[in-house]
Amino acid sequence: MSRALYPLASLEQVEKSPSREDGIPADLEEDLRAYGCKLIHQAGILLKQKQVAVATAQILFQRFWFVTSMKQFGIGDVGMGALYLASKLEECPLRMRDLINVYDLLLQRAAHAPPSGDFRYAPMSYFGNAFYDLKDALVVAEMQVLKRLGFDVHVVLPYGTLVNYMRLLDLTGREDAVSRAWGYLNDALQTPVYALYPVPTIVSAAILLATRHLHIALPSTPPNCWWELFDAEWDDVWSVCGYVMRLYRTRSAEDEERVKGMLTKKDVRRWLEEHGDR
Amino acid sequence: MSHLAESSTPSRKRSRWEQTLDDADEQLLQARESLPPKRRSKSKTQASRLADSSHTPPLPTGPLAKPLVPSARPRHSIYAPPRILYPSFRPARSVYNYERLNQIEEGSYGVVFRARDKQTGDIVALKKLKLDEEKHGFPITALREVNALMACRHENVVNIREVVVGDTLTQVFVVMDFIEHDLKTLITLMPAPFLQSEIKTLMLQLLSAVSHCHYHWILHRDLKTSNLLMNNRGTIKVADFGLARRYGDPVGVGGLTQLVVTLWYRAPEILLGATTYSTAIDIWSVGCIFAELLLKEPLFQAKSELELISMIFKLLGPPTSSSWPDYTTLPLAKSITLPPQQPHGAALRQRFPYLTNAGLDLLSKMLTYDPEQRITAEEAMQHPYFKESPLPKHPDLFGSFPSAAAGEKRRKPFDSPSAPQRLADYKLITEFDLP
Ligand SMILES: Nc1ncnc2c1ncn2[C@@H]1O[C@H](COP(=O)(O)OP(=O)(O)OP(=O)(O)O)[C@@H](O)[C@H]1O
Numbered sequence: 001m002s003r004a005l006y007p008l009a010s011l012e013q014v015e016k017s018p019s020r021e022d023g024i025p026a027d028l029e030e031d032l033r034a035y036g037c038k039l040i041h042q043a044g045i046l047l048k049q050k051q052v053a054v055a056t057a058q059i060l061f062q063r064f065w066f067v068t069s070m071k072q073f074g075i076g077d078v079g080m081g082a083l084y085l086a087s088k089l090e091e092c093p094l095r096m097r098d099l100i101n102v103y104d105l106l107l108q109r110a111a112h113a114p115p116s117g118d119f120r121y122a123p124m125s126y127f128g129n130a131f132y133d134l135k136d137a138l139v140v141a142e143m144q145v146l147k148r149l150g151f152d153v154h155v156v157l158p159y160g161t162l163v164n165y166m167r168l169l170d171l172t173g174r175e176d177a178v179s180r181a182w183g184y185l186n187d188a189l190q191t192p193v194y195a196l197y198p199v200p201t202i203v204s205a206a207i208l209l210a211t212r213h214l215h216i217a218l219p220s221t222p223p224n225c226w227w228e229l230f231d232a233e234w235d236d237v238w239s240v241c242g243y244v245m246r247l248y249r250t251r252s253a254e255d256e257e258r259v260k261g262m263l264t265k266k267d268v269r270r271w272l273e274e275h276g277d278r
Numbered sequence: 279m280s281h282l283a284e285s286s287t288p289s290r291k292r293s294r295w296e297q298t299l300d301d302a303d304e305q306l307l308q309a310r311e312s313l314p315p316k317r318r319s320k321s322k323t324q325a326s327r328l329a330d331s332s333h334t335p336p337l338p339t340g341p342l343a344k345p346l347v348p349s350a351r352p353r354h355s356i357y358a359p360p361r362i363l364y365p366s367f368r369p370a371r372s373v374y375n376y377e378r379l380n381q382i383e384e385g386s387y388g389v390v391f392r393a394r395d396k397q398t399g400d401i402v403a404l405k406k407l408k409l410d411e412e413k414h415g416f417p418i419t420a421l422r423e424v425n426a427l428m429a430c431r432h433e434n435v436v437n438i439r440e441v442v443v444g445d446t447l448t449q450v451f452v453v454m455d456f457i458e459h460d461l462k463t464l465i466t467l468m469p470a471p472f473l474q475s476e477i478k479t480l481m482l483q484l485l486s487a488v489s490h491c492h493y494h495w496i497l498h499r500d501l502k503t504s505n506l507l508m509n510n511r512g513t514i515k516v517a518d519f520g521l522a523r524r525y526g527d528p529v530g531v532g533g534l535t536q537l538v539v540t541l542w543y544r545a546p547e548i549l550l551g552a553t554t555y556s557t558a559i560d561i562w563s564v565g566c567i568f569a570e571l572l573l574k575e576p577l578f579q580a581k582s583e584l585e586l587i588s589m590i591f592k593l594l595g596p597p598t599s600s601s602w603p604d605y606t607t608l609p610l611a612k613s614i615t616l617p618p619q620q621p622h623g624a625a626l627r628q629r630f631p632y633l634t635n636a637g638l639d640l641l642s643k644m645l646t647y648d649p650e651q652r653i654t655a656e657e658a659m660q661h662p663y664f665k666e667s668p669l670p671k672h673p674d675l676f677g678s679f680p681s682a683a684a685g686e687k688r689r690k691p692f693d694s695p696s697a698p699q700r701l702a703d704y705k706l707i708t709e710f711d712l713p
């Protein structure tokens with residue numbers, strides 16, 4: 001028997017997201033997922049962590065919200081736990097203290113940075129409560145990610161597949177297309193698609209977006225559709241494109257601020273009390 | 279990245295896999311199968327196969343590359359199975375789904391219990407992972423163990439059923455099929471050694487498991503007879519992936535630690551301080567196991583690393599510039615005085631007087647000094663030893679043995695040293711491997 005397949009959300013998990021069941025509107029959940037992934041990405045950069053670990057963390061983070069409500073765990077804590085865990089999975093473990101410091105900085109910056117003007121970070125003391133609180137939160141979050149995903153943390157990243165597909169489509173010469181598609185794959189990490197669709201579908205979507213943008217023509221009329229070469233279904237490919245494109249829509253200042261005020265479960269609960277009708 | 283002018287946001291319409299899931303039943307799948315394949319040409323199949331070889335290591339041929347989908351589905355290549363076959367996210371269940379029976383053994387790393395699945399009545403083995411007082415969250419070694427077991431599913435690898443949790447964050451149990459015996463106990467309790475035909479069967483099974491692990495980029499790193507379980511149907515199951523780890527990643531894997539593999543089964547390159555090593559270390563262990571099956575006792579029962587090195591040199595002759603070109607570059611090589619050369623293969627032949635030439639050839643290919651020249655698991659399975667008489671015995675014809683694990687406490691046979699201080703190993707990995 002071959003290696004077991006990586007898990008993807010079931011239809012029921014797609015339709016009944018625990019956060020929505022708790023009254024968090026779908027668009028808010030979408031924004032919080034994306035923001036949590038951005039934090040993971042920024043933490044990864046500050047920690048000079050390997051891209052594979054960061055991407056793995058983002059995918060685990062996205063999976064987590066198909067089995068857990070944001071009312072129960074904050075996106076900050078879970079992102080931190082996912083990055084800690086993914087770094088072990090990718091054999092590049094992080095020092096707990098470094099990770100906590102970086103997340104503390106990112107969370108403070110999100111919470112207090114005025115839209116304009118400079119933000120001064122007040123580093124915390126290693127013996128203060130803040131450090132121990134975050135440390136506890138980190139350990140709990142890492143364990144929760146494992147537990148709620150049933151310890152199946154098998155992740156397949158899309159980059160190797162992209163390189164293969166580009167070769168098959170005879171596009172390796174088009175560096176602009178390769179790097180653009182690569183960029184879409186990275187941007188897609190801020191969306192739930194890696195928890196929803198198999199890798200070939202996501203890679204096909206990235207290629208579709210890249211080639212359309214660059215006006216590269218590929219066989220697209222039945223019976224010769226290039227994505228069928230990769231066993232991707234058009235509807236699925238198109239849906240992945242939709243998720244990615246939604247990232248680029250212009251957002252109001254309020255929407256952006258709303259997200260930054262909801263990084264912890266306490267914030268989410270407060271928001272639900274103020275806005276909830278259930 | 280900028281907005282694309284020509285793509286509008288598509289409606290979130292339910293796509294095909296969701297519909298398939300809607301009425302997720304075999305009938306529908308079968309109905310789809312019986313339809314004439316939609317616009318699929320031969321070249322497309324080939325291209326798709328090629329297309330996604332990055333998913334899996336680049337070895338799409340051979341006995342291991344069985345398709346994921348049992349019956350050939352015309353619409354999908356083996357690298358892109360239908361959406362419906364992907365498992366969903368399933369939170370870990372509670373350990374209270376199992377009724378605890380008896381404790382099997384306390385290893386250096388966890389406690390193993392026999393238990394009964396309350397729903398199905400199945401007898402299983404629960405291995406409690408040691409998590410208390412972890413300063414680094416969930417131990418990386420435990421993660422590797424669970425991942426390796428999930429990654430290496432195979433007829434001859436102990437089957438992991440799930441991971442369950444207890445009441446507190448420190449209670450995590452790996453649930454495996456319960457396997458009646460371990461090979462070490464069997465060997466000691468058996469009145470007579472295994473027959474050649476049985477040894478061939480066991481070795482083929484072991485090699486098949488090891489080659490499968492290597493194919494999936496997993497090194498076991500602690501192969502020894504006490505980590506090989508065997509059921510009453512003559513089937514070996516490789517267990518204890520507590521030291522396993524991924525190797526050969528193009529990205530991601532830092533330096534490998536030297537503290538691996540229980541002493542008696544440890545390859546010479548590790549003994550001599552190599553920091554990069556690979557699948558060949560598992561093969562050395564397999565060679566030691568082969569010898570143990572033949573001798574009915576461990577091949578190198580050394581008390582220290584130095585003693586082990588000298589035992590190896592005595593049995594195989596000291597390494598030469600042709601048998602091990604890199605020998606002199608190894609960190610500890612300078613501190614070792616080589617014994618005088620001896621007639622090639624004489625000591626080995628003396629130690630195994632009844633083994634056929636083919637058998638001896640296979641053994642010496644597994645116990646080859648140079649890891650580059652050492653035989654691979656896949657090659658070993660093709661060795662003439664397995665094709666000469668007596669042929670491998672069918673597993674069903676193995677006698678059955680009373681299980682020590684199921685009832686009576688197991689006797690400790692020879693006191694084999696346990697895996698190299700796992701704690702120390704763990705510290706090495708977590709504290710010194712940091713970027
Ligand atoms: N699935 C199983 N079925 C039956 N017995 C098992 C099973 N798994 C483990 N055991 C028994 O428990 C013992 C210890 O298990 P394992 O080797 O996995 O743990 P460990 O703590 O890593 O051990 P050690 O450090 O002693 O090698 C095995 O030698 C075997 O006797």
Ligand SMILES: [Mg+2]
Pocket residue numbers: 385504505518
């Ligand atoms: Mg063991």
